[in-house]
Amino acid sequence: MLNVAIVGASGYTGLELIRILYRHPEVAVTCLTSEQSAGKRISEIFPTLRGRCDLVLENLEPVRVAEKADVIFTALPHKAAMEVVPTFLKLGKQVIDLSADYRLSDPQTYGAWYEPHLNPANLKKAVYGLPEIRRSKIKGAKLVANPGCYPTSIILGLAPLLKQGLINPHSIIADSASGVTGAGRAAKVDSLFCEVNEGYKAYGVGGVHRHTPEIEQELSLLAGEKLMVTFTPHLLPMDRGILSTIYAAPSKETTTEALIKLYDKFYSGEPFVRVLPQGSLPSTSFVRGSNFCDISPLIDSRTGRIIIVSAIDNLGKGASGQAVQNMNIVCGLPETMGLEGLALFP
Template sequence: MIRVAIVGASGYTGVELYRLLANHPHVEITCVTSRQNAGELFADVFPSLRGRTELVCDPVEVEIVAAKADFVFTALPHKTAMEFVPGLLAAGKKVVDLSADYRLRDAALYEAWYQPHTSPELLAEAVYGLPELYREKVRPARLVANPGCYPTSVALALAPLLKAGLIDPASLIIDSKSGASGAGRAAKVDSLFCEVNEGFKAYGVGNHRHTPEIEQTLSDLAGVPVMVNFTPHLLPVNRGILSTCYANLKEKSDTARLVELFADFYRDEPFVRVQPKGSLPNVACVRGGNQCDLGVVVDPRTQRVIVVSAIDNLVKGAAGQAVQNMNLMLGFDETAGLNVIPLYP
C-alpha cells in the first residue's frame, strides 16, 4: 500500500480527495493537514467521515508530511503551494498540486495573472495533468499540476475540433457556469446562501485567472496561439460546471458527423461520455462522478458548432482528476478508486 497525504485537507477539494481515496485499493491515507484545524479529529471537521477515520489533522509542515507519506496531494491556495511543494520534492516525494502555481509554463504569464513565483525553476518540469491529452507525460512525472475546473471542461470540449483543424481558433467564445463550491470553503459574502440562492450572475468577466490556462492548452491543441473570450457565471447549485463553447467551422459539416468525430476521439477514454445526437449534458448527471459529458450541435444556419461540456467541479474538475493522475504516476489502473456512478437525483 502506498502512504498518501492530503495537504490542505479542510477544504472541499481536500474532503473530496479523502472520499475517493478511502475506497482506493492500493493506497492508505496516513496524513491530513490543516492550518486552522490542526490537532482536531478530521471526522470532527467533516462529520460525514465519522466511523471512517481516526486521523488527526497535522500542521502544514513539510517535515511532518514527508515522514508520514510517500505520495502527496497539495490542496493549498495558490502562493501557499509554491512555498510548500519544493520541500516535498527535495524529500523525494511525488506530488499532485491542485493549486494554480505550476499550471502555467511561463513564469511571467503566471506573475501577470497571480503574483511573484518563488519556485519558477519547477515550471519547466511540472506536467499539466489532463490525462486525456497529456497521459504519457504524466506517467513518469514527479510533479503534476492538476488542471483547473473550468479549463478541464473547456479543453475536453474543444480538443477533437482543434486537433482536426475543423474550427477557426480566433472565433472561440466560451460561456461557463459553476456551482458555488468552486469558490472554496472559506467564508465569503458572495458565497452565502442568500447571495447565491435564486440568483445567477457573471463574474470575472474579461479577467478570470483561468483564462491563460485555457489559452495555453487550446494553443497546444491548435498548434498556433489561441486567444478566447471566456465568461464564467455562478450557478445556485453546490456542484457542477456546464461550459458552452462556440466556434466557426472552417468547412460545412453537420451534427451527426461531428458526434461521430467526438465518439471516435474519446473512444478509449474511461471518463469521457459523448452524448448521442439530440442529447446534451446536464450537471445533475455527473454529480459525484469523475465523468465529463460532452454534447455537440452544428447550427446549420450559421455553420457554427456548439459544444456543451458538463463535469463535477470537485471531482473531474479537481479531486477525481488528481486521483486519476496519481494512478498514472504510480502505475495503477487509471480508473482505480474512481469507478463511482454519479449521484442522481
C-alpha cells in the same frame, strides 16, 4: 499500498479527495494537514467521515508530512502550494498539486495573472495533468499540475476540433457556469446561502478570470498556434457542477453527425469521457460525484456555428477526481481505480 498525504484537507477539494481515496484499494491516507484546524479530527470538520476517517489534522510541516507519505496532494491556495512543493520534490515525493501554481508553463504569464513565481525551476518539470491529452507525459512526472475546473471542461470540449484544425482558433467563446463549491469554504458574505440561493450571475466578465491564461495555453498547444478566448464564468445556485457552452466558427462545413463521430473516435477508449449520442445533451446532474466529463458537439445549421456543451463535477473531474486519476497514472495503477463511483442522482 501507497501512503498518501493531503495538504490542505479542510477545504472541499480535500474532503472530496478523502471521500474518493477511502474506497481506493491501493491507498492508505496517512496524513492530513490544515492550518486553521490543526489538532481537530477531520471528522469534526466534516462529520460525513465520522467512524471512517478520524485522523487528526496536523500543521503543515513539510518534512514531517513527507515522512508519512509516498504521494502528496497539495490542495492549497495558489502561492501557498509553491512554498512547500519544492521540499516535497526534494525529498523524492510524488506531488499532485491542485493549485494554480504549476499550471502555467511560462512564469511571466503566471506573474501577470497571479504574482511573481517563486519556483520556476520546478515549473519546467511540472506536467499539466489532463490525462486525455497528456497521458504519456504524466506517466513519468514527479510533479503533476492538476488542471483547473473550468479549463478541464473547456479543453476537453475543444480538443478534437483544434487537434484536427476544424475550427477557426480565434473564434472561441466559452460560456461556463459553476456550482458554489468552486468558491471554496472561506467565510465571506458573497458565498452566504442567502446571497447565492435563487440567483444567477456572471462574474469576472471580459477576460479577467485567472483561468483564462490556462485555457489559452492548452488550447494554443492543441491548435499549434497562439490563440485567445472569450471566457465568461457564471455562478449557479447549487453545490457541484460545471457546464460549459462553447461556440466556434468551423473552418469547413460539417454536420452534427460528423462531429459526434469525430469526438467518439478522439475519446474512444477514454474511461471518463462520454460523448453523448445525437439528441442527448449533458447536465451537471448526471456527473455529480463522479469523474465523468459528458460532451455533446453539434452544429447550429442556421448560423453555421459549432456549439459544444460539456459537463463535469467541478470537485470530481474538475479537481479531486482528476487528481486521483493522475495519481493512478503516475503510480502505475489502473487508471479508473477508486473512481468507479457512479454519479449521485438525485
